[in-house]
Amino acid sequence: MNYWLMKSEPDAFSIDDLMACPEQTEPWDGIRNYQARNMMRDDMRVGDRVFFYHSSCPQPGVVGIMQVASEPYPDPTQFDPDNKYHDPKSSPDNPRWQLVDVKFESKFDELVSLKALKANPELADMALLKRGNRLSIMPVSKAHWQVICAMAGATA
DNA sequence: GCCAACGTTGGC
DNA sequence: GCCAACGTTGGC
Numbered sequence: 733m734n735y736w737l738m739k740s741e742p743d744a745f746s747i748d749d750l751m752a753c754p755e756q757t758e759p760w761d762g763i764r765n766y767q768a769r770n771m772m773r774d775d776m777r778v779g780d781r782v783f784f785y786h787s788s789c790p791q792p793g794v795v796g797i798m799q800v801a802s803e804p805y806p807d808p809t810q811f812d813p814d815n816k817y818h819d820p821k822s823s824p825d826n827p828r829w830q831l832v833d834v835k836f837e838s839k840f841d842e843l844v845s846l847k848a849l850k851a852n853p854e855l856a857d858m859a860l861l862k863r864g865n866r867l868s869i870m871p872v873s874k875a876h877w878q879v880i881c882a883m884a885g886a887t888a
Numbered sequence: 889g890c891c892a893a894c895g896t897t898g899g900c
Numbered sequence: 901g902c903c904a905a906c907g908t909t910g911g912c
Contacts, residue, residue, distance in 0.1 A: 766895090864892070866908080
């Protein structure tokens with residue numbers, strides 16, 4: 733089992749939106765970065781656990797936990813000309829972008845803020861905190877996973 | 889709104 | 901294959 737972190741701007745899609753979804757499951761669409769795609773396509777397994785991270789907002793940080801809920805499959809938004817994630821260079825015969833579904837697991841009582849993450853020496857080498865990191869999906873080590881769960885007062 | 893960092897594009 | 905220009909991300 734692997735651990736991950738996935739970012740979303742809460743204005744677009746927040747953990748509360750995920751909780752409100754039917755079955756609390758949602759396709760994680762709109763990823764248009766090859767590294768992030770490759771991780772969803774090649775490395776994620778159903779049941780993997782994922783930190784939900786709110787980015788580009790007043791309080792960036794980890795807000796809860798979800799799980800990978802499907803095998804990878806083509807992101808349908810890439811084929812829809814009216815969708816903001818439409819990719820004219822992709823086609824159903826040769827899809828460029830893949831996604832997985834995610835499923836809500838838990839929401840932290842209080843978010844673990846980016847500031848708190850940066851202040852914890854045990855997380856110093858975490859990819860999320862590396863200078864200039866812009867990846868929206870990244871792996872999390874088991875050790876870091878447990879540290880962050882402890883910071884949230886949640887069971888790892 | 890600013891700016892640093894970084895990915896992508898496209899001409900050559 | 902190089903590299904300048906451009907667009908996007910994301911914290912502040």
